[in-house]
Amino acid sequence: MASFVWKRILLMIPTLLGVSIVVFLMLKIVPGDPVNAIMPPDASESERALVRAQLGLDKPMAVQYVYWLGNVVQGDLGDSVARRLPVTDMLLPAFKNTLLLTAAAALASFIVALIVGVYSAYRPKSKLASLFNGLSLASIGLPNFWAALILIGVFSVTLGWLPSSGMSKVGGGGFGDTINHLILPAAATALASVGVLTRMVRSTVSGVLQQDYIFALKAKGVRPFTILRHVLRGGMPTILNVTGLQFGALLASSVLVETVFSWPGVGQVIYQAIGQRDFPVVQAGVLFIAVAFVLLNLIVDAVHAAMDPRVRQA
Amino acid sequence: MSLQATAAADPKDLAASAASREPSRAAVVFAAFARRKIALAALIVLLVIVLACLLAPWVAPYDPSAGEVTDRLQKLGAPGHLLGTDEQGRDILSRVLYGGRLSLLSGVLPVLLASILGGGLGIAAGYFGGWTNTIIMRALDIVFSFPAILLAIGISAALGPGITNIIISATVVFIPPIARIAESAVKEVRKEEFIEAARSSGASALLIIRAHILRNIFAKVFVFATSLIGVCLMVASGLSSLGLGVSPPTPEWGFMLNNLKQLIFINPAVTIVPGAFIFLTSLSLNLVSDALSDALELKR
Numbered sequence: 355m356a357s358f359v360w361k362r363i364l365l366m367i368p369t370l371l372g373v374s375i376v377v378f379l380m381l382k383i384v385p386g387d388p389v390n391a392i393m394p395p396d397a398s399e400s401e402r403a404l405v406r407a408q409l410g411l412d413k414p415m416a417v418q419y420v421y422w423l424g425n426v427v428q429g430d431l432g433d434s435v436a437r438r439l440p441v442t443d444m445l446l447p448a449f450k451n452t453l454l455l456t457a458a459a460a461l462a463s464f465i466v467a468l469i470v471g472v473y474s475a476y477r478p479k480s481k482l483a484s485l486f487n488g489l490s491l492a493s494i495g496l497p498n499f500w501a502a503l504i505l506i507g508v509f510s511v512t513l514g515w516l517p518s519s520g521m522s523k524v525g526g527g528g529f530g531d532t533i534n535h536l537i538l539p540a541a542a543t544a545l546a547s548v549g550v551l552t553r554m555v556r557s558t559v560s561g562v563l564q565q566d567y568i569f570a571l572k573a574k575g576v577r578p579f580t581i582l583r584h585v586l587r588g589g590m591p592t593i594l595n596v597t598g599l600q601f602g603a604l605l606a607s608s609v610l611v612e613t614v615f616s617w618p619g620v621g622q623v624i625y626q627a628i629g630q631r632d633f634p635v636v637q638a639g640v641l642f643i644a645v646a647f648v649l650l651n652l653i654v655d656a657v658h659a660a661m662d663p664r665v666r667q668a
Numbered sequence: 669m670s671l672q673a674t675a676a677a678d679p680k681d682l683a684a685s686a687a688s689r690e691p692s693r694a695a696v697v698f699a700a701f702a703r704r705k706i707a708l709a710a711l712i713v714l715l716v717i718v719l720a721c722l723l724a725p726w727v728a729p730y731d732p733s734a735g736e737v738t739d740r741l742q743k744l745g746a747p748g749h750l751l752g753t754d755e756q757g758r759d760i761l762s763r764v765l766y767g768g769r770l771s772l773l774s775g776v777l778p779v780l781l782a783s784i785l786g787g788g789l790g791i792a793a794g795y796f797g798g799w800t801n802t803i804i805m806r807a808l809d810i811v812f813s814f815p816a817i818l819l820a821i822g823i824s825a826a827l828g829p830g831i832t833n834i835i836i837s838a839t840v841v842f843i844p845p846i847a848r849i850a851e852s853a854v855k856e857v858r859k860e861e862f863i864e865a866a867r868s869s870g871a872s873a874l875l876i877i878r879a880h881i882l883r884n885i886f887a888k889v890f891v892f893a894t895s896l897i898g899v900c901l902m903v904a905s906g907l908s909s910l911g912l913g914v915s916p917p918t919p920e921w922g923f924m925l926n927n928l929k930q931l932i933f934i935n936p937a938v939t940i941v942p943g944a945f946i947f948l949t950s951l952s953l954n955l956v957s958d959a960l961s962d963a964l965e966l967k968r
Contacts, residue, residue, distance in 0.1 A: 372810030376819070380826040495951035497902045499909055500925060500943030507936035518932075606815030610906050614929065625910055628825050640822035644814050 358666045359656050366652055373648060374426065377641045378419050384633055431638040436630040441638040444623055449642055451521060452619035456608050458536055459543035460601045466548050468593070471555025472582075475563060486552065493549030498607050502542035502614035509538060519616040539608075539615040546607040547600040554596050555589070562588040591662035598654030602647045609643070700963035707959030710952035717949055721768030730759035732766040733917040744937040752938035755931060758917075760924075760941050767919030768945065770831055774908075774920075775901030775949070778838035783893045786843035790850025791877060791885070795858060805851065808844040816841045820903050824912045831914055834907045838900055849892045853885035860884075887964050895957040898950035905946050921946050 389406050406412050410421055425431070431441040470490075474483040510518035517523065521535050562568065562585050571581050609621030616622060620639050627635035659665045691699070702708050720727055729748075735757035742753040751760040793804040811819065823837035857863065857880070866876050907913060908922030916927075924942035932939045 369810065369813050373813055376810060376814070377822065380822050383823070384826045385828060491954070492951055495898050495902075495947060495954045497906065497943060497946050497950070499906055500940075500947060503925070503929065503932065503939055503943060506932055507940060511933055511936045603815060606818045609818065609821065610909070613910060624821065624825075628821075628911055633826060636822065636825040640814075640818055643818050647815055647818075648813055 358659050362652055362655055366648060369648055370645065373644050374423055374641070375419065377637060377644065378422055380637055380640070381633065382415070426641070431641070432634040434627070434632055434635050436627070436632040436635075441635050444635065445620060445638055445642055448618060448620045448623045449646075451617065452605070452608055452612070452621065452643075453646075455536065455539055455543060455612070455617055455619055456601065456604045458540035459604050459608065460547075460597065462540055463544040463548040463551055463600070463604075464597050466544070467551035467555050467597075471552045472559050472586075474552070474556045475559035478560065487556075490549035490552040493545055496545055496549075498542050498546045499610040499614050501545045502539070502611050505538045505542050506614070521618050535617075539611055539617045542611045542614070543604055543608045547604055551597060551600055555593055558589040558592050559585060591658055591665075594661065595654060595658040598657065599651065601654070602650050605643055605647060605650070697960075697963045701959050704959045704962070707955050710955035710959075713948060714952040714956060717768065717945065717952075718772060721765055721772055724762075724765040724769060728759075728762035728765045730762040732758065732763045732919045734758065741931070741935050742938075743935065744941075751941050752935065754928060754938070760938055763919040763924060764921070764942060764945055767921050767924055767942070770914065770918070771901065771905055771908075771921040771946070772949070774831055774834055774838065774904035774913075775897050778835050778842055778904070779893050779896050779900050781835075781839040782842035782846050782896075783889060785839070786846030787850045787889055789843065790847035790889075791854050791881060793847065794851040794854025795873065795877060795881060797855075801851070804847070808847050811840065812844045816899075817903055817906060820907055821910065821912070824907050829912050829915065831908075831920070834904050834913055837907070838904050841903065842896055842900060845896070846889065846893060850885060850889050853888045854881055857881055857884045891957060891961045891964060894960060895954065898953035898957075901946060901950050901953070 389402050389409070389411065393402055393405060403412075410418055413421075429442055431445070433439065434441055434444060437444070470486050474486050477483050506518045509516045516538050517535050518538070522531050523535075565588065567588075568581065568585065571584060608617075608619065609624060611617070612619045612621030613625040620642055624636050624639040627633070627639070655665075724732075729750075735753070737757050739749065739753050739757040739759075740755060741757075742749045744750075744752045746752055749759050749761070751764065753759055754763070789804050789808070793801040814822075820834075820837040820841045823840055824833050827833035827836065863876060863880055866880060871879075904913075905920075905922030905925065908920055909926040911923075911926070914920045914923050916923075921942045925946070928939045928942065
């Protein structure tokens with residue numbers, strides 16, 4: 355088990371390097387000379403050259419990358435152009451909020467998918483199952499930033515049950531207040547993966563239901579609830595693995611949902627930075643989520659391997 | 669594969685079979701497709717949306733960028749404004765129809781470009797194998813290790829706002845998945861004996877790829893690409909809703925969605941309209957692509 359995890363960590367290093375190269379190159383495709391952006395228009399050519407040298411922009415690209423990576427590894431992602439703050443200071447608190455939103459969404463879609471998926475696998479021919487099937491197919495084509503608007507329209511505007519934006523009411527509320535603000539954004543984010551997950555749970559469970567050991571249990575006259583426990587045990591490694599991978603997808607899709615709900619996460623920070631042409635912030639935000647995505651995949655693989663010995667040996 | 673062989677048969681045979689009124693492959697596929705009522709309905713919805721957008725100058729009731737102040741904030745189904753109006757009194761239906769042209773373009777064009785580029789890379793990787801394969805596929809894996817929408821946001825934000833830049837960034841994002849499909853399809857075809865025969869008779873790599881490989885992987889890559897158009901439409905309109913797309917007053921679905929957002933407490937039903945078109949289009953595309961894949965018997 356330990357050697358499996360170490361192997362995966364070693365394999366992750368080239369991936370992370372690749373990700374960092376792509377994020378570094380993003381800064382290089384920004385049109386225009388970065389020196390012109392920070393210097394007054396009447397600065398002389400020699401002054402420009404001086405600043406260029408100070409920023410290391412006269413060095414070859416590979417050298418610039420190594421410097422940049424060195425800073426990133428030490429937690430220095432540069433400063434925001436618009437707010438004159440270290441980017442890391444802006445992103446860390448936002449990232450916590452994004453994680454909260456994503457975790458809530460993942461939990462919600464896992465529970466819904468498990469219930470609906472198991473039901474559909476048990477009663478594949480029922481009317482309800484085909485309705486669920488249609489809904490989960492529809493949810494795959496559903497843009498979640500639009501679903502977010504509908505949820506606001508129904509639950510905030512029409513029914514007035516839940517708040518439509520932010521993370522707490524003016525003056526700040528307690529834990530319950532945060533949960534209140536969390537429900538709609540989490541539901542909108544969850545919609546991005548609940549369809550995929552439901553379909554996957556259904557096919558996994560119906561696969562397990564055809565196994566010989568389930569027939570044996572049924573023949574023995576074991577209670578249906580006990581059989582269900584065996585079914586879930588058989589299907590769970592696969593289900594948890596896919597849920598974990600979906601967590602990464604949710605992390606990315608939360609970016610768009612946050613902007614609709616003004617949820618103070620990384621997506622909202624990126625959105626504001628786009629409006630202010632504050633590219634270092636966008637770049638760092640992308641790096642944050644991409645690295646989290648890679649790490650998450652590692653954790654999911656490790657958990658999957660811990661649960662299913664076949665994965666370790668492969 | 670047997671269907672493919674028929675398609676690749678001698679043109680004289682095809683002419684003969686047409687003469688004896690044997691259904692063509694296209695007819696067989698369409699019949700299989702049409703058996704799925706819901707897919708047929710989706711295809712019709714899709715055609716209506718596409719046609720209405722293409723013919724916007726003729727079918728749209730109003731000028732999409734000129735508003736009438738007295739007609740501000742009309743509700744859904746208001747007389748003269750079927751889908752209501754926005755805060756400047758512009759007709760939403762007209763804006764949706766005109767806006768669909770850019771939105772549909774930004775859904776289709778990146779997938780088309782990515783199919784050419786990703787297909788090319790996948791074929792090269794799959795056909796030549798070895799180091800070529802390793803270098804191409806590992807490089808694409810790096811792009812794959814980003815969540816698609818996030819990478820697209822990064823590239824688009826770096827290049828600056830504009831629909832062209834959205835198309836560029838969406839293209840980059842869709843190259844790896846298409847390349848993977850193409851690569852695995854080529855690897856499969858490459859094992860076939862007719863490739864061996866062509867090689868031993870001295871055919872060049874280029875000729876084999878053109879004459880045998882392309883023909884045999886086309887259906888698979890094509891169907892996969894159609895399934896990506898809906899995703900691409902969502903990515904592109906998502907980017908646009910972040911302010912990375914068009915600038916006002918140009919209508920475009922993602923941007924309209926973002927703009928109407930501020931009216932949700934005043935006119936909720938109208939706020940939903942642009943997104944409904946994104947959803948309807950992408951859902952129809954998914955249904956059509958799914959049925960197409962079944963009709964072509966690509967699923968195993």
